[in-house]
Amino acid sequence: MTSAHTPESLGSGSGSADIDTRSPNGSAGVGIRVTNLSKTFASQAGKVTALANLDLEIEASEIVALLGPSGCGKTTTLRCIAGLETPDSGAVEILGRQVVNTAEGVAVAPEKRDLGMVFQSYALWPHMTVFANVAYPLRRRKVDKAEIGDRVHDILTMVGCGQFVDRYPGQLSGGQQQRIALARALVGNPSVILFDEPLSNLDAKLREQMRFELLELHERFRFAAVYVTHDQVEAMTVAHRIAVMRIGRIVQLGAAREVYDRPTDRGVADFMGAATFIPGTVRSADGERVLVDTALGEMRALAVDSAATTAGDEVEICARPEQVRLRATSDDTAPAAGYHWVEGQLQHSSFQGGQMVRLVAVNGVTIRVDTSSGMSDSEEARFTSGAIMLGLPMDSLYVYS
Ligand SMILES: Nc1ncnc2c1ncn2[C@@H]1O[C@H](COP(=O)(O)OP(=O)(O)OP(=O)(O)O)[C@@H](O)[C@H]1O
Ligand SMILES: [Mg+2]
Structure with a gap:
C-alpha cells in the first residue's frame, strides 16, 4: 500500500510566549487546521468550557501530541475534528478541505472526513471477527471484495496479527486488540488519524513497544495525526511536536526538547517532567x-x-x-x-x-x-x-x- 501524500520534513515549530500555532512548513503542507474552536457544555453546575478559541495547525504527515491534565479539552478537540461533536464556533480543515465551519454552516459527516480513529477502549465490534472489524471501513466505502481481502490481509500482516483473522476480539489479548484497532484505522489509508490515549490500557512494556511500532507504521503511511495522551514520555516518543493544553487552550506548542527545556510557564514546567x-x-x-x-x-x-x-x-x-x-x-x-x-x-x-x-x-x-x-x-x-x-x-x- 502506498500513501497518497508525500512526506514533509518536519520543523520544530515556534513555541515562543506568543504561541505560534501554525505548522512549521507553512500552509502548503497543512494536514489539519483548527481555527478558533470553542465548545461549552451545559452541566448541573452551570456551563463548562471545554474549548476556548483553540487554534492548531498540523502538517501533512506530522504527529502532534495533545498533552494536558484531565478535563483540559483533549478528547473534545478530537471529537470536533472527527465530527462526533459540533463546536459552538470555529472551523476545521483536513488537507485543505473544510469539514466544519460554523459561520458558513459547513458540517461534513464523520464518515466523509477521510480520517481514522483509535481510542483507549479499542472499540472493536465484539460480534465481528478480526477480518470483519478491519474490513469495515472499506466495506462502507464499497471497495471491491477481492481488494478488501488483499488490503485486510496486508495490514494485518503488517501489525503482526495475520494469524488472527478468524478470531473474535474477546479471544485476543489487550495488545493484540490494540493492534487490530490500529489496523482498522490504517486500512483505508486515511490522511489523518486521531488517537485518544490508544495505549493506556496496556502494561508499561507493551506500551513502549507499541509506541515504536506506531512510529514504524507512520514511516510507511505518513498520515497526519493528533495523538492525545496523559503521558509525557509517550508524547515525547511519538510526536514531532507537543501541544500542552490547559482549560480549553494550547499554552505551549513545540518540539519535545524545546517544551521540556524551556517551558513558557510554571504549569508547563511542572507538567513536563x-x-x-x-x-x-x-x-x-x-x-x-x-x-x-x-x-x-x-x-x-x-x-x-x-x-x-x-x-x-x-x-x-x-x-x-x-x-x-x-x-x-x-x-x-x-x-x-x-x-x-x-x-x-x-x-x-x-x-x-x-x-x-x-x-x-x-x-x-x-x-x-x-x-x-x-x-x-x-x-x-x-x-x-x-x-x-x-x-x-x-x-x-x-x-x-
Ligand atoms: N458531553 C459532555 N457533557 C458535559 N460536559 C462535558 C461533556 N464532554 C466533556 N465535558 C467536559 O468538558 C471538559 C473537557 O472534557 P474532555 O473530555 O475534552 O477532557 P480531556 O482533556 O479529554 O480529559 P481526560 O484526560 O480526563 O480524558 C471537561 O470539563 C468535561 O467534564
Ligand atoms: Mg479524554
Whole structure:
C-alpha cells in the first residue's frame, strides 16, 4: 500500500510566549487546521468550557501530541475534528478541505472526513471477527471484495496479527486488540488519524513497544495525526511536536526538547517532567539575565518573559533533576564553572533501575537530583549520606512568576 501524500520534513515549530500555532512548513503542507474552536457544555453546575478559541495547525504527515491534565479539552478537540461533536464556533480543515465551519454552516459527516480513529477502549465490534472489524471501513466505502481481502490481509500482516483473522476480539489479548484497532484505522489509508490515549490500557512494556511500532507504521503511511495522551514520555516518543493544553487552550506548542527545556510557564514546567521549584525574590533584572535572592543564596537565572520580570517580583526558579550536578564535600579539585555550588544534606536516595533519585535538603529547600545509576561503587559511596555538594546550572535555570 502506498500513501497518497508525500512526506514533509518536519520543523520544530515556534513555541515562543506568543504561541505560534501554525505548522512549521507553512500552509502548503497543512494536514489539519483548527481555527478558533470553542465548545461549552451545559452541566448541573452551570456551563463548562471545554474549548476556548483553540487554534492548531498540523502538517501533512506530522504527529502532534495533545498533552494536558484531565478535563483540559483533549478528547473534545478530537471529537470536533472527527465530527462526533459540533463546536459552538470555529472551523476545521483536513488537507485543505473544510469539514466544519460554523459561520458558513459547513458540517461534513464523520464518515466523509477521510480520517481514522483509535481510542483507549479499542472499540472493536465484539460480534465481528478480526477480518470483519478491519474490513469495515472499506466495506462502507464499497471497495471491491477481492481488494478488501488483499488490503485486510496486508495490514494485518503488517501489525503482526495475520494469524488472527478468524478470531473474535474477546479471544485476543489487550495488545493484540490494540493492534487490530490500529489496523482498522490504517486500512483505508486515511490522511489523518486521531488517537485518544490508544495505549493506556496496556502494561508499561507493551506500551513502549507499541509506541515504536506506531512510529514504524507512520514511516510507511505518513498520515497526519493528533495523538492525545496523559503521558509525557509517550508524547515525547511519538510526536514531532507537543501541544500542552490547559482549560480549553494550547499554552505551549513545540518540539519535545524545546517544551521540556524551556517551558513558557510554571504549569508547563511542572507538567513536563520532574522539577524542583526554588522560591525567591528578583533582586535585579537585565534583559534575560536575572539575579534572585533565595534560601540557597543569590542565584543567577534566566527570565522566560524578560519584559515582565522586574526587581521585587516573587518568583520560583525551576531546576530539572538531571541537570543538577553532585560533588563530594571532600573533593578538593576546582568545581565546574557555570554552576551555583551549594551544600546540602542527603535525605533520601532511591535506586530506580536506570537512574538514582536523590532528595537533598539545602536551607529548607528539598532539591531532587537524578543521576545515571551507572556510577561505580566507589563513586556512589561518596554520595550515600551526610553532606553533599550540589551544582545548579545557571544557563538552564528559568524563573517563573
Ligand atoms: N458531553 C459532555 N457533557 C458535559 N460536559 C462535558 C461533556 N464532554 C466533556 N465535558 C467536559 O468538558 C471538559 C473537557 O472534557 P474532555 O473530555 O475534552 O477532557 P480531556 O482533556 O479529554 O480529559 P481526560 O484526560 O480526563 O480524558 C471537561 O470539563 C468535561 O467534564
Ligand atoms: Mg479524554
